[in-house]
Amino acid sequence: MFMEFPVTSATVRILPNGLTIILDPDDSAPVVSSQLWVETGSIHEARLLGSGVSHFLEHMVFKGGGDFGPSDLAETVQAAGGHWNAYTSFDRTVYYIDGPASGLNSFLDVLAAMVFHPHLPESEFEKEKDVIRREIDMGLDDPDDTNHRLLFNTAFSRDARRQPVIGHRHLFDKITYDDLRTYHATRYTPERACLCLAGDFDPAVILGKIDALFASIPRGSGEEPLIPVDPAQLGPRRGRDTFAVPTSRITLSWKIPSLGHPDIPALDIAAAILGRGRSARLYRSIREEKELALEISAWSWSQSACEGLFAVSAETSPEKREALIAAIREELAAFPNSALEDDIAKAKRQIAASQFRTLTTISGRASDLASNWHEARDLDFTRSYLAQLDAVTAADIRRAFTHLTDSVETLTILDPEGTPAPASIAARKRRRPEPETFTLANGTTIALLPDPKVPVIALQAAVRAGAASETPGTAGLNRLLASALPKATRHRSAAELANTLESLGAAIGASSGNNSLLIQLSGLSPDLATLIPLFGEVLCEPALDSASIEREKSSQLASLQESLEDPLSVGFRNLRSRLFGKSGFGIPSLGDESSLTSLNRLSLAAHHSLHFRGPNVCLALAGDFDPAEAKELLTAALDPLPGGDAWHPSRSEVLDPSELVVPLDKKQAVLALGYPGCAALDEHRHALRMLQEWSSDMAGPFFTRIREELGLAYQVGATQFHGHDTGLFAFYMATNPDQIELAEEELRSQIAQLGSEGIPDEAFERVRSTVLSATAIEQQAPGSIARHAAIDLLFGLPADHFRQLTGIYETITPDEVRTAAHQLLAHRLPVLIRVLPPSDPTA
Structure with a gap:
């Protein structure tokens, strides 16, 4: 049974300056998602290709814009209850703010200011470069990032996508302040941007706001950059590297046509049959039966106007590496001649289910619409693509598999250090029943x-x-x-x-x-x-x-x-x-x-x-x-579950404060400070949720002081868990080993201030708004709702307790949070862990 993806009721309007506006009103929940997509990414960097200037600019626009000062952007978003972030990829930079419907005007003010009128303060230029340098170093410590770089750098010879989005360190270091400003002026123009809004708003009202903010922005000029593409691949490619990992990571990939080619739906179905889930053919044969892989999957990736990849990715022990590669090739060779009909039906169902889940949240719907416009200039592209998938037959898959020839194959291997080289997407509006x-x-x-x-x-x-x-x-x-x-x-x-x-x-x-x-x-x-x-x-x-x-x-x-x-x-x-x-x-x-x-x-x-x-x-x-x-x-x-008595855990042991230095040969250092936290039903647990938000938010003291003002950390924040009789509240920071002493001093200073003062009165309502909007967002998808309810039941709370959280956070007071902060942080010293590179380089 094919379940059609709903026809969207969203509308498109293009302003005279070229800015695309997508509106998808839905009043089923009092939340909105506001997303501004700029059609520029790492492939558009022209003479700066490989420097990561797109990603750098994404960081710098958060430093203020329009009438907003450096901290005003974060404070405005927080005060309106927004959750914001951004990401940069090969061909886009996306800024998004999700939150309560009441905050939409503020969200639009912020997006317009930061994206089209950023201050780009020169005083922050070198400081933010230091932050990104540490982010680059963290990527070099990450095996997944290293494996991704190895694949793309091997599969593509000239294609701009062979360059990492974050940039190469030596090219990043050469970016000048004028380069950054020129890149913004050239690429962040309205005809290259799309504003997508989904959620609870009145289109007639919001269009006036949009016109006031965006219509006067001048259209850009200048030619599009020449984007390098690969010549035809004429032979297999190989790439290998080593890393501090316990297993070998293997990827076999093949060049495939761009999105829009009639064989792409069939290749997507083939990837699902081969490697999507535990009943997939590769999983059953190679992992379960032959026991050659610890993990294995297949995937198909395609974009409009450029080649994509069809790939099998796997992890195995080094001694099984070559047998695994041979087994994958054997399975793929036999695949086109096997019986496919039953597996095709299963794959279609899997993909349809995945796409339907995007509709369960407003953010997912906005992303689906904006992505459809970005790739196809068609808001119903997901629907039409699912229809193409549903029409795929076994004959289509067999034809599509002819793209996977030896001449376009790429094999990459990331081995453990010391390993010898191998020899060879409109929801229905209904009243929600009571639980x-x-x-x-x-x-x-x-x-x-x-x-x-x-x-x-x-x-x-x-x-x-x-x-x-x-x-x-x-x-x-x-x-x-x-x-x-x-x-x-x-x-x-x-x-x-x-x-x-x-x-x-x-x-x-x-x-x-x-x-x-x-x-x-x-x-x-x-x-x-x-x-x-x-x-x-x-x-x-x-x-x-x-x-x-x-x-x-x-x-x-x-x-x-x-x-x-x-x-x-x-x-x-x-x-x-x-x-x-x-x-x-x-x-x-x-x-x-x-x-x-x-x-x-x-x-x-x-x-x-x-x-x-x-x-x-x-x-x-x-x-x-x-x-x-x-x-x-x-x-x-x-009914088959036995009855009997409930099991109850023993009382937790909480030890005295102590310190420990852990040597680890990495480019970064980590500090972790932990305190005994709340039990699951502790009266202070909601106050600690406020403290955690204040300690982790981009407008909070840890981020603004330690990361922004002093440039001491790439990651800094707080985390916690609630246990049956106690819990953990911890602060953490990733920093440069050379700055560890100053970083620790600042972290301790901010914790001490938090313990004595709690959340400042002038910031309290902003924090409350952020927590309230997070609560609303978490109550959208069925999976999240079921998880909340089951855990609450386990601790003796009502199944709909999570729906009472809004009222709890609306009434919590600064004094209650201050009391909780003092009780948590002022009565004892923390456990302190320092993870540092060994002092002896030979250690």
């Missing part, structure tokens, strides 16, 4: 939160377990169980389960946290009667077979080894163990090599038996469904 909560005979608590806006559903189970249920000898157990749990059941093999789910465009997964194990499922509403019984099988009767567990252990071990090379991960791993000791929240979620080695099927089965009991399980279903039908299905699906 219902009920308890089964076995003690399982279930909440139904129907919302018929979009035909999708989300199911979330929260099981009382998590970090508090582990010991040093079982560290990583919850993470491993979460990985193995949704793979197969006693009644369905891994292939059968994955194939059934993915044929419906559905997905199931699990994760572990501090207080619980979480199992989630998403899918389309018509499949409710199929999906709920499957979810029940996964929850009640997982197979937990030894072979699958061993594969997941290998993947978890690789993740562990990689995390031990990441400065921020190392900082928080040590912070938690220093604060909570060797039990509960002090145990690393990934475990360690010793504990992972000892875990087996018996360990996981015993853990499942202890925790997966009715009184330990809370479940929430959100989305478009019939409550009566859902209640009947859930009752039958979860």
